[in-house]
Amino acid sequence: MAEEGGGHQVEEALRPPNPRTTWEGCSVLLDINDGDRLVFARLSPAASLKIGNKKCFLSPLIGCPYGSLFRVDTGPDGPHLTRISSSSAPSHDNCMQESDDGQSIDELKDNRSLIDNNTAQSLSSNDIDAMKREGATGDEIVEALIANSSTFGKKTAFSQEKYKLKKQKKHAPKVLLRRPSTRSICETYFKKHPARIGFLRMDTLSLLLSMANVGAYSDVLVVDMVGGLLTGAIAERLGGIGYTCSTYFRSMPYPSDIVRMFNFSSEICSRIIQAPFSDLCSSQNLDNENSKSHENTQSSEMQSQTEDSLLTESASKSLIALSEDPVVLEGDYMPDCRHENNTSTGCKSANSGRKVPPELVKLWNERGFSSLIVAAPELELGSLIQDLLPLLSYSAPFAIYHQFLQPLATCMHRLQTSRMAINLQISEPWLREYQVLPSRTHPMMQMSACGGYILSGIRICSSEACNGNN
Amino acid sequence: MLPIDPSKRNSFERHICEGDLVIVYERHDNMKAIKLQKDSVFQNRFGVFKHSDWIGKPFGSKVLSNKGGFVYLLAPTPELWTLVLSHRTQILYLPDISFVLSYLEIVPGCLVLESGTGSGSLTTSLARAVAPSGHVYTFDFHEQRANLAREDFKRNGLSSLITVTVRDIQGEGFPEEFCGSADSVFLDLPQPWLAMPSAGRMLKQDGVLCSFSPCIEQVQHSCEALKSNFTDVRTFEVLLRTYEIKEVRMDGNGGGEGSPVGPFPRKRRQRLSGEGNNGNVEQTTTAVMVRPCSEARGHTGYLTFARLACI
Numbered sequence: 001m002a003e004e005g006g007g008h009q010v011e012e013a014l015r016p017p018n019p020r021t022t023w024e025g026c027s028v029l030l031d032i033n034d035g036d037r038l039v040f041a042r043l044s045p046a047a048s049l050k051i052g053n054k055k056c057f058l059s060p061l062i063g064c065p066y067g068s069l070f071r072v073d074t075g076p077d078g079p080h081l082t083r084i085s086s087s088s089a090p091s092h093d094n095c096m097q098e099s100d101d102g103q104s105i106d107e108l109k110d111n112r113s114l115i116d117n118n119t120a121q122s123l124s125s126n127d128i129d130a131m132k133r134e135g136a137t138g139d140e141i142v143e144a145l146i147a148n149s150s151t152f153g154k155k156t157a158f159s160q161e162k163y164k165l166k167k168q169k170k171h172a173p174k175v176l177l178r179r180p181s182t183r184s185i186c187e188t189y190f191k192k193h194p195a196r197i198g199f200l201r202m203d204t205l206s207l208l209l210s211m212a213n214v215g216a217y218s219d220v221l222v223v224d225m226v227g228g229l230l231t232g233a234i235a236e237r238l239g240g241i242g243y244t245c246s247t248y249f250r251s252m253p254y255p256s257d258i259v260r261m262f263n264f265s266s267e268i269c270s271r272i273i274q275a276p277f278s279d280l281c282s283s284q285n286l287d288n289e290n291s292k293s294h295e296n297t298q299s300s301e302m303q304s305q306t307e308d309s310l311l312t313e314s315a316s317k318s319l320i321a322l323s324e325d326p327v328v329l330e331g332d333y334m335p336d337c338r339h340e341n342n343t344s345t346g347c348k349s350a351n352s353g354r355k356v357p358p359e360l361v362k363l364w365n366e367r368g369f370s371s372l373i374v375a376a377p378e379l380e381l382g383s384l385i386q387d388l389l390p391l392l393s394y395s396a397p398f399a400i401y402h403q404f405l406q407p408l409a410t411c412m413h414r415l416q417t418s419r420m421a422i423n424l425q426i427s428e429p430w431l432r433e434y435q436v437l438p439s440r441t442h443p444m445m446q447m448s449a450c451g452g453y454i455l456s457g458i459r460i461c462s463s464e465a466c467n468g469n470n
Numbered sequence: 471m472l473p474i475d476p477s478k479r480n481s482f483e484r485h486i487c488e489g490d491l492v493i494v495y496e497r498h499d500n501m502k503a504i505k506l507q508k509d510s511v512f513q514n515r516f517g518v519f520k521h522s523d524w525i526g527k528p529f530g531s532k533v534l535s536n537k538g539g540f541v542y543l544l545a546p547t548p549e550l551w552t553l554v555l556s557h558r559t560q561i562l563y564l565p566d567i568s569f570v571l572s573y574l575e576i577v578p579g580c581l582v583l584e585s586g587t588g589s590g591s592l593t594t595s596l597a598r599a600v601a602p603s604g605h606v607y608t609f610d611f612h613e614q615r616a617n618l619a620r621e622d623f624k625r626n627g628l629s630s631l632i633t634v635t636v637r638d639i640q641g642e643g644f645p646e647e648f649c650g651s652a653d654s655v656f657l658d659l660p661q662p663w664l665a666m667p668s669a670g671r672m673l674k675q676d677g678v679l680c681s682f683s684p685c686i687e688q689v690q691h692s693c694e695a696l697k698s699n700f701t702d703v704r705t706f707e708v709l710l711r712t713y714e715i716k717e718v719r720m721d722g723n724g725g726g727e728g729s730p731v732g733p734f735p736r737k738r739r740q741r742l743s744g745e746g747n748n749g750n751v752e753q754t755t756t757a758v759m760v761r762p763c764s765e766a767r768g769h770t771g772y773l774t775f776a777r778l779a780c781i
Contacts, residue, residue, distance in 0.1 A: 016579065017604070017653075018580060065676060065780050066676045067777060069780070085780075085781060181575045182572060202569075206568035206573075207564070209572070210549060210564060211549060211564070215578075216472075216474075216601045217472070217476075217479065217601075218473065236577055237577065239579060239603075241578065366482060368482045370479075370481075393481045393529075394529055395480055395544045396480070396530075405713070406758075409759075413715055413758040422495060422542055426713040427711065427712045427713070428711045428713065429565060430710070431569075432707045433704060434705040434706070434772065436703070436705050441689075458544060459530060460531075460532065460542060461528050
C-alpha cells in the first residue's frame with residue numbers, strides 16, 4: 001500500500017497543473033449530446049455508463065486527451081465507445097456549417113408550405129430497427145432519415161442543420177470527454193442541480209474568487225454551504241500553496257462532496273482544512289494580536305515545517321481511509337459506476353474528522369487569514385460576519401454570497417454601523433450569452449435571470465489597535 | 471502586490487515600511503497608489519499627510535492629516551490596482567477579468583499568452599492566477615506602452631511572473647517558441663481574427679482562447695475565423711449591477727400622507743417628534759432598503775471563448 005502510494009505521488013508530481021489527458025482513476029465530466037446530459041465519472045476498467053439503452057464501458061476513455069469526442073458503436077461484443085475526430089461531428093455551438101451559397105438560397109425559402117401532419121417522414125420505426133439489426137451505424141440512419149424526408153430539401157440551411165442534429169442525438173449519440181474544473185463543475189451543477197450549489201452561477205463564483213484576492217500563498221477562510229464547490233474552487237486557485245480553511249458552526253463539517261470531482265493532487269488536498277469555528281478562535285484575543293512582538297519569524301518557519309509533515313501524514317491516512325468508500329460519485333447520475341479501489345481517487349480535506357493541527361491554528365491567529373468567502377444561505381449573516389472578520393488580517397478583502405438580496409443589505413448596514421470594514425459594495429452579476437451566426441446574431445432566447453448577490457468589502461484596523469500598536 | 475515574498479505578505483505582524491506600495495483609500499470611488507517614501511507627503515482635499523506617520527502602522531489603518539482629515543491605507547491587490555492604475559488604454563474591469571480567469575481555467579503553473587498588454591489591468595490578475603510557477607507572456611505593439619507596463623509590473627513585484635515584449639501579434643503572430651505550450655491565450659486586439667491561426671498553434675491540446683471585443687462586428691468576424699480549428703465557440707457579455715442601501719424610518723400604521731418609503735426620513739422624524747409632544751405618538755420602525763444604483767456601466771465588450779479542437 002505504502003509503495004503504491006509512493007508511486008502515485010511520483011506520477012502525480014509529473015502531472016502538469018492542467019492535465020491534458022486522462023489516467024486510470026481520474027475524474028472526468030462526460031458531456032453527452034452537447035450538454036443534454038452531463039455526468040461525472042471516475043475512469044476505471046470496470047466503470048460503465050448507460051447511454052440511451054446501451055451500457056458502455058468507460059475504459060476506452062483512459063489515456064485519451066480531454067476534449068476527445070466518442071461515438072457509441074455497436075459491435076459483435078455489444079455497444080462500445082469509439083473515439084472520433086471532432087471535426088467530423090457537428091456541434092451545437094456557433095460553428096454551425098453553412099454552405100457557401102446557403103444564404104442566397106435561404107432567402108427564397110420559408111416555411112409557408114410546411115404542414116405538420118406527420119407524413120413527411122416515410123421511414124417507419126420498424127424500418128429503422130431493421131437497419132439497426134443489419135448493423136447500420138447511427139450516422140447511416142441519420143442519412144437515411146434525411147433521404148426519406150420529403151420536406152428536408154425545402155428547409156432553410158439553418159433548420160436543415162437543426163433537423164440533422166436532432167436525429168443525430170437520437171440515433172448517433174456523442175460523448176465529449178471534459179476536464180472537471182471549477183468552471184465545468186459549476187456550469188454542470190448550475191444547469192442540472194442548481195439548488196445543490198445554492199444557485200451560485202459561474203460568473204458569480206468567479207467574482208467571489210477575485211474579490212477575495214484568492215491566489216497562491218493565501219490562507220483563505222471559507223464558509224461553504226454550497227456542497228464543497230467553493231472550497232474546491234479556492235483550492236484550485238491556491239494550487240497547493242497556502243490553505244483553504246473551511247469553517248463550520250455545528251458539530252459536523254458541511255457536506256463537501258463536490259471537492260472530489262476535481263482531480264486534486266494529495267498536495268492540494270492536504271491544504272484543505274476543515275475547522276469548527278470554536279477551534280479557530282480558541283487561543284487568542286484578536287485585538288491584542290498585534291501587540292505581540294513579531295520577534296522570531298524563524299521559529300514560526302520551523303513550526304510550519306513540522307506542521308507540513310504532520311499534514312502529509314494525516315493526508316495519506318485519509319486517502320487510505322477514502323479508498324474503502326465504495327462509491328464516490330453522484331449516485332443519481334451514475335448508479336452503475338463503481339469507484340474502484342484506487343488510492344488516487346477523490347479528495348478529502350487533510351484533517352477530515354480529525355482535530356485541526358494546533359500549530360496551524362496558532363499560525364492563523366498570528367498572521368490572520370488573508371481573505372474570507374462566505375456562501376451560507378442557511379445562517380444569519382450579520383452576527384456570522386462579525387464573528388469571522390476578526391480572524392482576518394487588517395486590509396484583508398472579503399466576499400459574501402447570497403441568493404437573496406435582503407440579508408446582504410442588512411449585513412452591509414450592520415458592518416457600516418460597526419465600522420469594521422470599508423469599500424462595502426453589494427453587486428449582482430449579469431451574464432448574457434449570444435448566438436453568433438452569419439446574419440443571425442442575437443442574444444440567446446433563454447438566460448439565467450439571477451446569479452445571486454455579493455457583498456464585498458475590506459476589513460480595517462480599528463483605531464485602538466492601530467494606535468496601540470505604534 | 472502578491473505574497474510570493476513571505477516578508478511582504480500582509481498579516482497581523484506586518485507593518486507598512488519605506489518603499490511599500492500603498493493604496494490610499496478616500497472613498498470607494500477615490501483611491502490612489504502611493505509608493506511610500508519617508509520624506510514625502512500625500513495631499514488631498516482633507517489636508518497633508520506625512521508618509522513618515524504611516525511607517526509602522528498595519529495595513530488597513532486610518533491615518534490623519536494635519537487638518538484632522540483621514541484616509542485608509544490598504545494593502546494592494548490586483549482588484550484595487552485595476553481601480554488606481556493609470557489608463558493608457560481602455561482597460562478590463564473586475565467582472566470581465568474574473569470571468570476570463572475562470573473560463574480560461576488558469577491555475578498556478580499555467581503558461582498564458584496575452585495581447586495587447588494595454589495598461590496591464592488583466593495582466594496583473596493573470597499573474598496572480600499563474601503564480602508562483604507559471605508565467606504570463608504579454609505582447610503589445612506600442613513600445614512606450616509596453617515599457618510603462620513593464621515598469622508597473624516591476625514596481626508591483628510581478629517581474630518574475632510577467633514578460634512584456636513589443637510585438638505586433640496581428641501582423642506577426644505569437645513567437646514560434648511558444649508553439650504548443652500555452653495553456654490559454656487572451657486576445658484584446660482590434661482585428662483579433664488575424665491572430666487566431668497563430669493562437670491556435672500556440673495552445674496545448676484542449677487549451678482555451680478568449681477574445682475580448684467591444685463591437686459585435688468584430689465578434690462576428692472572429693467566430694468565422696474560429697470555425698477552422700476551434701470548437702465550443704461561445705460569446706458572453708458580463709456586467710455588474712451595484713446596489714445602494716439606506717436605513718429608512720417608516721410609519722407603523724401607514725396613516726397620514728405619502729409613501730412609507732419617502733426619501734426624507736429626517737423631515738419625517740422632525741414631524742414625528744412634534745406630534746409626540748402633542749401626545750399623538752405614531753408607531754415608527756426602521757428598515758434597511760436596497761435599490762440598484764442609478765448609473766451603471768452598460769457595455770464593456772463581448773467575450774468570445776473557444777477550445778482548441780482535438781485532432
